[in-house]
Amino acid sequence: MTIDLTGASPGDVLMLLVHGDTGLDNDPGEFGALPVVIDG
DSSP states (O other): OOOOOTTOOTTOEEEEEEEOOOOSTTOOOOEEEEEEEOOO
16 A cells, blocks of 8 residues: 655644454454654
8 A cells, every 4th residue: 555645744743544354243343543743
């Protein structure tokens, strides 16, 4: 996978959200949030 960040400026903070497979019954599965600061 490739993410195009050409529109981002130095100092911008982006949040990458990832979601994995579901678990058992009502388990929503895996989830992660990764903050990214654009360096310039």
